[in-house]
Amino acid sequence: MSLLRQSTLIASKELRIELRSKEILYTMAFFGGLLVVVYSFAFPREPKAILGSMPGMLWVTLAFAGTIGLGRAFDREREHDTMRALLLAPVPRLAVFLGKAFAITVLVLAVAALVMPLLAVFMSLPDDRLNPDRSGGLFAHPGPVILAVVLGAIGFAITGTVFAATLLKVRSRDVLLPVILYPLLIPLFVAGTKATAALIGGRADFEEAWYWIQFLGIYDAVFLVVSVWIFESLVIE
Amino acid sequence: MSRFAVPVFAVLAALGIVTGIFMVFMKAPLQYAVGADGSLEGSSLFFNQKIFYFHVAHAFWLFAAVFVSGVASIVFLKTRNARWDDIASAAAEVAVAFGAVVLVTGSIWAKAAWDVWWKLEPRLTLSLLLWLILLGYVLVRRFAGATGDRIAAGMAIFGMVGVPFIYTMVNKGDSHPQAGSKGVVATLGAEYRITFALSVAAFLCWFIALVVYRVQSVRAERELRELRELALDRGVLS
Numbered sequence A: 001m002s003l004l005r006q007s008t009l010i011a012s013k014e015l016r017i018e019l020r021s022k023e024i025l026y027t028m029a030f031f032g033g034l035l036v037v038v039y040s041f042a043f044p045r046e047p048k049a050i051l052g053s054m055p056g057m058l059w060v061t062l063a064f065a066g067t068i069g070l071g072r073a074f075d076r077e078r079e080h081d082t083m084r085a086l087l088l089a090p091v092p093r094l095a096v097f098l099g100k101a102f103a104i105t106v107l108v109l110a111v112a113a114l115v116m117p118l119l120a121v122f123m124s125l126p127d128d129r130l131n132p133d134r135s136g137g138l139f140a141h142p143g144p145v146i147l148a149v150v151l152g153a154i155g156f157a158i159t160g161t162v163f164a165a166t167l168l169k170v171r172s173r174d175v176l177l178p179v180i181l182y183p184l185l186i187p188l189f190v191a192g193t194k195a196t197a198a199l200i201g202g203r204a205d206f207e208e209a210w211y212w213i214q215f216l217g218i219y220d221a222v223f224l225v226v227s228v229w230i231f232e233s234l235v236i237e
Numbered sequence B: 001m002s003r004f005a006v007p008v009f010a011v012l013a014a015l016g017i018v019t020g021i022f023m024v025f026m027k028a029p030l031q032y033a034v035g036a037d038g039s040l041e042g043s044s045l046f047f048n049q050k051i052f053y054f055h056v057a058h059a060f061w062l063f064a065a066v067f068v069s070g071v072a073s074i075v076f077l078k079t080r081n082a083r084w085d086d087i088a089s090a091a092a093e094v095a096v097a098f099g100a101v102v103l104v105t106g107s108i109w110a111k112a113a114w115d116v117w118w119k120l121e122p123r124l125t126l127s128l129l130l131w132l133i134l135l136g137y138v139l140v141r142r143f144a145g146a147t148g149d150r151i152a153a154g155m156a157i158f159g160m161v162g163v164p165f166i167y168t169m170v171n172k173g174d175s176h177p178q179a180g181s182k183g184v185v186a187t188l189g190a191e192y193r194i195t196f197a198l199s200v201a202a203f204l205c206w207f208i209a210l211v212v213y214r215v216q217s218v219r220a221e222r223e224l225r226e227l228r229e230l231a232l233d234r235g236v237l238s
Helices: A005-021 A023-042 A047-079 A082-089 A093-121 A143-165 A174-200 A204-236 B003-026 B045-078 B082-114 B122-143 B145-171 B192-234
Strands: B030-035 B040-046
Touching: A005 A023, A005 A093, A023 A047, A023 A093, A047 A082, A047 A093, A047 A143, A047 A174, A082 A093, A093 A143, A093 A204, A093 B030, A143 A174, A143 B145, A174 A204, A174 B122, A174 B145, A204 B045, A204 B145, B003 B045, B003 B192, B045 B082, B045 B122, B045 B145, B045 B192, B082 B122, B082 B145, B082 B192, B122 B192, B145 B192
Parallel strands: none
Antiparallel strands: B030 B040
């Protein structure tokens, strides 16, 4: 069995379990939607302020909802003590890691698929023909924004999987997961925010956005290599 | 490491810091403002730049500690020799203290120079983010129980690998006149270098003294714990 097939099997097992209960998906999505509603009260409602803060809202939501999903996805392994079975399975650890990370990526993207339209609706801006800078929301240029979100979700899932897996047996894992993840992931979230910020609004700066999208791509590639290398030393049962 | 290391480095640091303070106020040149055409405006002297010798010297060893901690963690994960873990954690803990100095002096300097307590100036932001990673490292070690050392080692490695990304990120789109190679230092001329080198060296000695001291105490703690476990296993202690 090739590595790709093994990883796909593990990822599909993860997603099948999730689709049967839909527990993580629903709670993450609800939480993400709730955050958007909170933002709509918490931030000033003028066009300039909305354009300035929308990228941050999107990425903060993904970070928070993603952390919840991540913690829960591994709690499930702990409750049924299946992590050991998974590690004992006749596949390399690498396949376990890749499968898990892929499943997390899908979950984060599912939340993004809900949160992004919600943000666009709640934070929608009037079409201002006199001042094109002030019109055009999150989906003014959907392609690159979605690309940035996908790369961001992959990067989050890579680092998140490594540390959620190592924290599995730790009592205070719920508080420690963000303590570990957020400092490490700040470059990822900043890059995602800047890419999004360059793309919303009437006049998009594609050069700037492309720079940050490349940044995200390289970030993902580098941390994928490091994670693959480190996963085996960190996750020993 | 010999038991003389800590006193020797501490004394060197004390001498260096005292001499350094003297040099900073008596010998080092004052900073000039740079005019739009690149000429020096001699009339405007910035006394607040003196904090630079303290601030940057600490920042150097904060950055260095991230790499010491990261490399020691790699070796620890590969060899499982806890001595390397002692070094990684000692360097990180001392660097948290150094980072606190960097951030406080940075904030004071920002208020004096730009009239704000905080600015997303690239190097200040870099220091803040590295400090947060190290702070997370220390928290994980303390609260993650028996596997804390491994998880923290992973965090140190990820943090080290992330440094180039943080660096690129903070420097992108930076348009502040103080930033880059033409910043503060460029207006000082060559004379500042001796004072600067002295203060960097003095704080390196201070850093080494603290790290060695911390390594010794961490190691003693670990050995005591291992001994206690051994005694419990053998039934000597109950």
